[in-house]
Amino acid sequence: MSGLLYSAEEEALRAAVRDLLDDHCEAAAVIARADTAEPHDLALWRRLAHGMGLAGLLVPEERGGQGASPREAAVVLEELGRAMAPVPFLTSAVVATEALLACAADGLLAELAAGRRTGALAVPLHVGPGAGHPRARLSGGTLHGELTGVADATAADLLLVPADDGALYAVDADAVTVTPQTCLDPTRPLATLTLDGAPGDRLGSSGPAVDRALGTAAGLLASEQLGLATWALEETVRHVKERRQFGRPVGGFQALKHRLARLWLENVNLRAAARNAADALATGEDTDTAVALAQAYASGAAVHAAEEALQLHGGIGMTWEHPVHLYLKRAKADSLAYGTAGAHRGALAALADLPAP
Amino acid sequence: MTDADDLRRRTAALLAAHPPGTTGRPEFLRARFDAGLAWVHFPEGLGGLGAPRALQAVADAELAAAGAPDNDPRRIGIGLGMAAPTILRHGTEEQKRRFLRPLWTGEEVWCQLFSEPGAGSDLAALGTRAVRRGDEWIVDGQKVWTSSAHLARWALLLARTDPDAPKHRGITYFLCDMTDPGVEVRPLRQITGEAEFNEVFLTGVRIPDTHRLGEAGDGWRVARTTLDNERVAIGGTRLPREGGMIGPVARTWRERPGLRTHDLHQRLLGLWVEAEVARLAVERLSQNLAAGRPGPEGAATKLGFARLNQEISGLEVELLGAEGLLYDDWTMRRPELVDFTGREAGYRYLRSKGNSIEGGTSEILLNIIAERVLGLPAEPRTDKDAAWKDLAR
Numbered sequence: 167m168s169g170l171l172y173s174a175e176e177e178a179l180r181a182a183v184r185d186l187l188d189d190h191c192e193a194a195a196v197i198a199r200a201d202t203a204e205p206h207d208l209a210l211w212r213r214l215a216h217g218m219g220l221a222g223l224l225v226p227e228e229r230g231g232q233g234a235s236p237r238e239a240a241v242v243l244e245e246l247g248r249a250m251a252p253v254p255f256l257t258s259a260v261v262a263t264e265a266l267l268a269c270a271a272d273g274l275l276a277e278l279a280a281g282r283r284t285g286a287l288a289v290p291l292h293v294g295p296g297a298g299h300p301r302a303r304l305s306g307g308t309l310h311g312e313l314t315g316v317a318d319a320t321a322a323d324l325l326l327v328p329a330d331d332g333a334l335y336a337v338d339a340d341a342v343t344v345t346p347q348t349c350l351d352p353t354r355p356l357a358t359l360t361l362d363g364a365p366g367d368r369l370g371s372s373g374p375a376v377d378r379a380l381g382t383a384a385g386l387l388a389s390e391q392l393g394l395a396t397w398a399l400e401e402t403v404r405h406v407k408e409r410r411q412f413g414r415p416v417g418g419f420q421a422l423k424h425r426l427a428r429l430w431l432e433n434v435n436l437r438a439a440a441r442n443a444a445d446a447l448a449t450g451e452d453t454d455t456a457v458a459l460a461q462a463y464a465s466g467a468a469v470h471a472a473e474e475a476l477q478l479h480g481g482i483g484m485t486w487e488h489p490v491h492l493y494l495k496r497a498k499a500d501s502l503a504y505g506t507a508g509a510h511r512g513a514l515a516a517l518a519d520l521p522a523p
Numbered sequence: 524m525t526d527a528d529d530l531r532r533r534t535a536a537l538l539a540a541h542p543p544g545t546t547g548r549p550e551f552l553r554a555r556f557d558a559g560l561a562w563v564h565f566p567e568g569l570g571g572l573g574a575p576r577a578l579q580a581v582a583d584a585e586l587a588a589a590g591a592p593d594n595d596p597r598r599i600g601i602g603l604g605m606a607a608p609t610i611l612r613h614g615t616e617e618q619k620r621r622f623l624r625p626l627w628t629g630e631e632v633w634c635q636l637f638s639e640p641g642a643g644s645d646l647a648a649l650g651t652r653a654v655r656r657g658d659e660w661i662v663d664g665q666k667v668w669t670s671s672a673h674l675a676r677w678a679l680l681l682a683r684t685d686p687d688a689p690k691h692r693g694i695t696y697f698l699c700d701m702t703d704p705g706v707e708v709r710p711l712r713q714i715t716g717e718a719e720f721n722e723v724f725l726t727g728v729r730i731p732d733t734h735r736l737g738e739a740g741d742g743w744r745v746a747r748t749t750l751d752n753e754r755v756a757i758g759g760t761r762l763p764r765e766g767g768m769i770g771p772v773a774r775t776w777r778e779r780p781g782l783r784t785h786d787l788h789q790r791l792l793g794l795w796v797e798a799e800v801a802r803l804a805v806e807r808l809s810q811n812l813a814a815g816r817p818g819p820e821g822a823a824t825k826l827g828f829a830r831l832n833q834e835i836s837g838l839e840v841e842l843l844g845a846e847g848l849l850y851d852d853w854t855m856r857r858p859e860l861v862d863f864t865g866r867e868a869g870y871r872y873l874r875s876k877g878n879s880i881e882g883g884t885s886e887i888l889l890n891i892i893a894e895r896v897l898g899l900p901a902e903p904r905t906d907k908d909a910a911w912k913d914l915a916r
Binding site for chain 1: 773776777780783784785788789791792793795796797799800801803804806807810811814820823826827886888889890892893894896897898899900901902903
């Protein structure tokens, strides 16, 4: 147990993921792709999922996966957030995988773990752990209804659909009409699922599966937010050292230095909160509080980092060609994903025994 | 190589030779120091065993379980946190042997004669003079904001010894005897009503050259050791959840539902989150230190701690409603302990205002982070290479 630090194995995993992303995930290509009807980089996803085995990171070895823990998944998410990689790791290898781990669905789990299929949980992205969500209607043995705001559904061939009988169903994406929505964050696109008599395999009770999936997602999302905030800080520091105005680097002006130093402080805190959540998810100790704490803090810190990055880049920060907009869009979308900071503070009111009036 | 089992054997041997029930406090502490169990990461013969710092917890736990007296780290915080690391790093063997043992046992309390009325954040501008006369230095000047000066036996003193040199290069570091007849300590009453700090007037104070720490003119480099340790000492204490200033507010919230409002609830939850995250950041810093990887987060924890203490204590006064308009006691006292969370909400609110000033202002610490951690250009310094005597004051 490494507590709040990174183990040597985790650092090795980070280095491997970063190497791959350095070679195959250029910002210019991500920006160009975000403007098309196919925003996901499925070739990159295959390299990560098959090539590196990341799709099965959270799946035990005896069930076809890598047998790693949420601590390792968190390190992967830091790197994916840092590179703004448009791949469905969080939605498939974390959310859908955790939902299947809660059910006895080893066949599907092994397919997801091997990267042969990609999954998505048919719950709107903004729904946090313990919150209510829409469900499909089960009628005549098939599924009906419309579910919106489902992240990465266009990249998924397996949809995990909660239905009004309280069960979770595995539905083949070919049996569903998946309509992309125009989204604030184009690198993690949302879609509407229209189910019109879609056949589904009953996997088990949806409540525990969805709770587990969303709890893990909320806790690990903080690591993605850490990755993007780290990029925002490092890239901005690099920029203000180079950019000259009034005869000197703008990074030498105290007003900017203090803003960047404060950003660094938030980054230090965000790292502690994200590591704590990942460790708590791995050990099972104090998990609910650690997850709610991380999300109550991470959203504000990540959005602040992206907003400061944009402002301190000046005019170039407002352009489509500079990647800072990808980070701002993701940071803002992440601040709603799997529960807002306010929703998680509400959870802490109960967990920390600080009840409302 | 010392390991946890070895430490437990040594601790057991100390307890057997000096049973806490029948041994006086100073005697036990001296024996503990001599056994190398005071600060295990210090060298042998100087209260330590050259062991990893993280093993201290093993010795501390065994001794606490046996009911052994402790050396009251809160009362001797400046000695432990600042004097000890500076003397260990820059002192002569003679100085280490003379000062570290009574420092650790608490038989000699330390204070820090750094700040002056004209040199606070710009500490290197200090004007207290030390002039060499044979084997002695004669010191004249005035210091301010000196915690514990009224209790201290020894002081860490910065004085100017070469006014012709640029300000950072003409300073020398001394260990000053507070019982010297030229040392006068006057209480300085503060915003809280008490006199926790002092003014110290130095008039013809005679310091033997053997009490110089480091080379003459090299005092600024020595002081950097003290200052870096000060920030860690102020902000880097490991605490349990709700162990800091958020604790009293949370308890009041739980115990007195009549005070609750929706606005205060939202603010309280926000600060609870920030306090807990800041606590985890300190925990992460400590784990890095224990793993032999000191990080730059020391300065960060002090900054975060200052801002949070101020916001939390401000909220606490509001939460108390009508009671928040009262104050417990304005009597001028001379406290023996600096206790940021002591007394009542109004006191905490006023005292915490000092947290962003003492030990380096928040503004200076932000500069340090920006320059040393992020590598941003340094502030322009027109006075850096000018002789100190030519600077405008």
